[in-house]
Amino acid sequence: MLKVIGMRLKRLILGTFFILLLVLLCYNYVSNDNYRDHIVGGLLTDYSENQIAVSGEVTRIYNDGFEIYVFSNDKFYRIIADSKVSLGNDAYISGTLNSHNEIIANKIVITKGDEIIFVIFRSLFGAIMFLLIFGRYWKFNREKMLFLRKYSDFPDQKILKNPRRWGHQKSIVPERLGNAVHVKKSVFGVAKLVLQTSRFIILTAFSKIFKKILRRK
Amino acid sequence: MPDWITHILVPWTLITILGFKFKQFNQQNAAITIIGALIPDIYKIYIPLEIFGIHLENFLNPIHFPVGSLLIAAFLSLFFIERRLIFSFLTLGIITHYALDLLLFNGGICLFYPFSPLEFQVGIISVTDYNITIASIIAAFMVYFIYKRANK
Numbered sequence: 001m002l003k004v005i006g007m008r009l010k011r012l013i014l015g016t017f018f019i020l021l022l023v024l025l026c027y028n029y030v031s032n033d034n035y036r037d038h039i040v041g042g043l044l045t046d047y048s049e050n051q052i053a054v055s056g057e058v059t060r061i062y063n064d065g066f067e068i069y070v071f072s073n074d075k076f077y078r079i080i081a082d083s084k085v086s087l088g089n090d091a092y093i094s095g096t097l098n099s100h101n102e103i104i105a106n107k108i109v110i111t112k113g114d115e116i117i118f119v120i121f122r123s124l125f126g127a128i129m130f131l132l133i134f135g136r137y138w139k140f141n142r143e144k145m146l147f148l149r150k151y152s153d154f155p156d157q158k159i160l161k162n163p164r165r166w167g168h169q170k171s172i173v174p175e176r177l178g179n180a181v182h183v184k185k186s187v188f189g190v191a192k193l194v195l196q197t198s199r200f201i202i203l204t205a206f207s208k209i210f211k212k213i214l215r216r217k
Numbered sequence: 218m219p220d221w222i223t224h225i226l227v228p229w230t231l232i233t234i235l236g237f238k239f240k241q242f243n244q245q246n247a248a249i250t251i252i253g254a255l256i257p258d259i260y261k262i263y264i265p266l267e268i269f270g271i272h273l274e275n276f277l278n279p280i281h282f283p284v285g286s287l288l289i290a291a292f293l294s295l296f297f298i299e300r301r302l303i304f305s306f307l308t309l310g311i312i313t314h315y316a317l318d319l320l321l322f323n324g325g326i327c328l329f330y331p332f333s334p335l336e337f338q339v340g341i342i343s344v345t346d347y348n349i350t351i352a353s354i355i356a357a358f359m360v361y362f363i364y365k366r367a368n369k
Contacts, residue, residue, distance in 0.1 A: 011295045018292040025279045025288070028331060053325050053336060072275055092323050094340065107340065109322050115345035119220050122350060126221025130251055133229070137245040147297050149245055 008145070033073075052103065053094040058085045065105075068093070081105040090116065219317050219342075221255065223350050226357040228254045228313045233360050237367065246306050252293065253310020257286045257318070282330040286311045320349070 054077060056068035065080040068091050078101060079093055089112060095105040138147045232247035260280035263273045279285040290307035297303040318326055323344050325336030342349055 015292055015295050018288050018295075022279070022285060022288045022292075025285055025331060026276050029279045030276050053338065055323060072278070092343070094322070107322065109343045111343065111345050118347075119345055122220035122222050122347070124221075126223075126225050129222065130225050130255065133225075133251060134248045137248045145296065 011145075050097045051094070052097045053092070054103070055090065055092045058087055058089045058091055061085060061087065066091075075101060078102045079105050079108070081108055083108045083110060085110055088113070219321070219344075219349050220347075221258070223317060223353045224254045224258070224314055225251050226353040227317060228310050230353070230357050230360045231309075231313065233364050236364075241302075246302075249297075249303055249306040250310040250313070253290060253307035254314045256289050256293070256307065256311055257281045257314045259289060260285075279330060282327045283311065283315060284330055286314075317349075 054068070054070045056070035056077070058066050059069045059076065060067035062078070065078060066083075066085050067076055067078050069076050077093075079091070079095070080102065081093075081095075083091075083105075085091060089110050092109040092111070093103060093105050094107045095103040097103055137150055139150050140146075141148050228250040229247050232242045232250050233244075235242040236244075236247070257280065260274075260277040263271075263277050266273055280289065287308065290304055290311060294300045294304040294307060315326065315328070319337060320339050320341045321344060322338060322340035322342065325338040327334060328337050329335065
C-alpha cells in the first residue's frame, strides 16, 4: 500500500516537473523575439542569411504583389510576386527579406478558406478513428489513474490463445500495480485452495472415522 | 500539417509492418504510437480557444517543436505502467509526425529549439494537399489486408 502511494507521489512530482518545464519553454519562446523572425535553415538547399518563411492573411493587393499580416509576430510584410491572390486568402511564402519588411518571394502557396475547412473535417474524422483504435486496445482505471491494456476482453481470439507470440505477456503488469483481473484471479485462487484443502481434511477425517467404526464392528 | 488521417495511418502502417518481424510492435503499441503522432498537434487547441477571445497561438507553439512534444510524451507516459516502453513508442510517433510535417511548405519547424531559432522544411507539399492522405490510405489498406491474411 505504501509502495503504491509512493509511486503515485513520484508520478505527481514528475508530472508537475514536466509541465513546469514546458510552461518555461513556452514563456521563453513568447518573450524571445529571435524565435519569431521565422528564419529558415536549409534542409535540402543552402540558406542565405535573410531567407525567411512566413504565413499570414492577405490584407492588401498591389500591382507588383500583395501585403500579408503575420499574426505570430504581429507584422505586415509586403510580398513582391506575380501570384494572383484575393483578400482574405492564407498565403505561405518563403523568400528573401529586404528592408521595410519587403519579401522577394521564391515560393508562394495560396490556400482558400474552404480548403482549410476540408483539412479540419478530415482531421475530425481522423480523431474519431484514433479514439476507436485506442479504445479497442486500452482502458482507463480511475482508481489507479492508469491506462491498462485490455487483456480479458481482447477482440482478437488468436492473441487470447497465444498471447506470448503477439507480445502480450501477462508478466508485463507488476503484481503491486496489477489490474482488477489479476486481483480477481488471485482472490479466486486463494479461495479455491482453501476449499480444496478443507475438502481434503474433511474427507480424510471422515474416512478415518469410518474406518475406525468398521474395525469396531 | 497533413491532416490527422495521414498522421494516424502512417505510424499504424509502420508499426504493423514492423510487427511482422518484432512481437513488441503489436496493435496495442500501435495505438500508443498514434497518440505520439498526434502530440505535436496539441498546440492546435488554440483554435477553439480563439473563439472565446483567448489568443495562445504563440505561447503554445513550442508544443509543436521536438523538445515540447517530448516533454508532453514524458508526461503522458506517467499514466502507463510500462513507462519506458510507452515513452519509446510515443517518441516514435512524434518522429513520424515531424517527418511528415517537414515535407510541408508552411513556415517550417524549429527542430533545435531552444538552442537555435532556425526553422526547417523541405517544402514539397502544401498544407491542403490531400494526395498524401490518399497515398497513406492506400498503403494502410494494403498493409491491413496482408496483416489479416498473415493472422488467419
